[in-house]
Structure formats: C-alpha cells, structure tokens
Amino acid sequence: xxxxxxxxxxxxxxxxxxxxxxxxxxxxxxxxxxxxxxxxxxxxxxxxxxxxxxxxxxxxxxxxxxxxxxxxxxxxxxxxxxxxxxxxxxxxxxxxxxxxxxxxxxxxxxxxxxxxxxxxxxxxxxxxxxxxxxxxxxxxxxxxxxxxxxxxxxxxxxxxxxxxxxxxxxxxxxxxxxxxxxxxxxxxxxxxxxxxxxxxxxxxxxxxxxxxxxxxxxxxxxxxxxxxxxxxxxxxxxxxxxxxxxxxxxxxxxxxxxxx
Numbered sequence: 001x002x003x004x005x006x007x008x009x010x011x012x013x014x015x016x017x018x019x020x021x022x023x024x025x026x027x028x029x030x031x032x033x034x035x036x037x038x039x040x041x042x043x044x045x046x047x048x049x050x051x052x053x054x055x056x057x058x059x060x061x062x063x064x065x066x067x068x069x070x071x072x073x074x075x076x077x078x079x080x081x082x083x084x085x086x087x088x089x090x091x092x093x094x095x096x097x098x099x100x101x102x103x104x105x106x107x108x109x110x111x112x113x114x115x116x117x118x119x120x121x122x123x124x125x126x127x128x129x130x131x132x133x134x135x136x137x138x139x140x141x142x143x144x145x146x147x148x149x150x151x152x153x154x155x156x157x158x159x160x161x162x163x164x165x166x167x168x169x170x171x172x173x174x175x176x177x178x179x180x181x182x183x184x185x186x187x188x189x190x191x192x193x194x195x196x197x198x199x200x201x202x203x204x205x206x207x208x209x210x211x212x213x214x215x216x217x218x219x220x221x222x223x224x225x226x227x228x229x230x231x232x233x234x235x236x237x238x239x240x241x242x243x244x245x246x247x248x249x250x251x252x253x254x255x256x257x258x259x260x
Contacts, residue, residue, distance in 0.1 A: 005079070067113050
C-alpha cells in the first residue's frame, strides 16, 4: 500500500446479481492505499422481489447498511470513516447514490452511518430506468417509481455532505438503452418517468435525444447537470469502450475521488 494511514474508506457495489461482489476493482483500489469493503448482494426482500420493489428502493436501503458496517469496522484496518467514498455501477449505482445523497432509509441497519459519505462514484447508470421491463412500474400509481426518479434527480430531496465530490462515468455500451424521438412524442415512455417535463427539458439541454437513444451516458450527463446546478463538485467522463469495464482514465478518475 502506498503512503501511511489513516486510509480513506471505500464501499464498492457491483452490478446487481445474487451473490455478486466486486473484487478486482476493490483489490486495485486497496493496493493503491485505501480500506475497501465489497458487499455481497443478497435478495433483501425475499424471492418475491418485483420490479416495483426494486425501483421503490427496498434493496438499496438494505444495501446502504454496508456503509454503516464499513465505517464501524474501518479503524480496525487503519481506515478513516470520516473519509468514505461509495461507488457502484450497472445496478450498484443505485444504492451508492441512494445513501450518498441521503435518500436511504437506514433505520433498520445494525450499524448506523456515522459520517455522510464525502465521495460518490457512479458508472453505467440507469436512473431513468429506460429498459421496457420497468414500464409497468411507472404505469402504476402505487409503485412509487416516479417518486424514485424525482428523488434521484431532484436536489430538493438530497441531504449530502458539504464536502461531497462526485465522479460519474459511462461507456459507449449500447445495451440497456431505449429509443427516443427528438423531441420526445407525447406517448413516449420518457413522459411516464417525468410527467412534469423538467427532466425531459434538461435531457434536451444535454443533447440526449440527438442520437435517438437514451443510454447510460444520457443518465450520467443529466445527473452531472443537476449536481452542477446544486453546487456539487462533480465531473463526468465517457469512455470509448464498447463494453462494461474500466479503462485507465476511468480508474484514475475514481482514485481522484477516493484520495482527495
């Protein structure tokens, strides 16, 4: 490990899959000089988990408890819990943003979150839930899906550290995308996510409709705009890679947040 402690603390969520855990990235960050925790995903709400349950944040609330656990254990490994970065990608970005922006319900966590995270890294993000599998949840008034999207993108709902620094990244991966008109037609799926039109307006501002698709990068550019408007220190990087993964520039962007 480079340098001397106390070291920054990092919680890394992998893409959601039962039993998955991000090990390669976690080890790489730890070797550079950090205390890293990589939670293993479990089905927090049982085998009856639905798309609506997922969008409602039940899993993210449970996953956010890992931050409290990491902060409670960090000093035993030479870590500084007051310097915590939370990161996630391709499913893992949801709990990462949820807890860092102060949206998580962590009342049932065995260990409380002692310090608000001061760093957030989110990649391959799908906060707009653009895949058709989510459509039914947005058609239901009881699902809370519209509220979830609003909470993720609306700074009025955020309660985060004043020292928060954010790195958003995406690749050119075309999967998990949805077709969109320019401008979006009234019957377009995007209006079910944004009945007030504020998000659609900002998507237009970041040229999200120009290529006829909403992708991971459009999610990240929109969040970059909203965080910038809220005065958060945020940067965005888009890799030319066509697949899920980290190039050197992405890793260095992550490390800048961890080691700030």
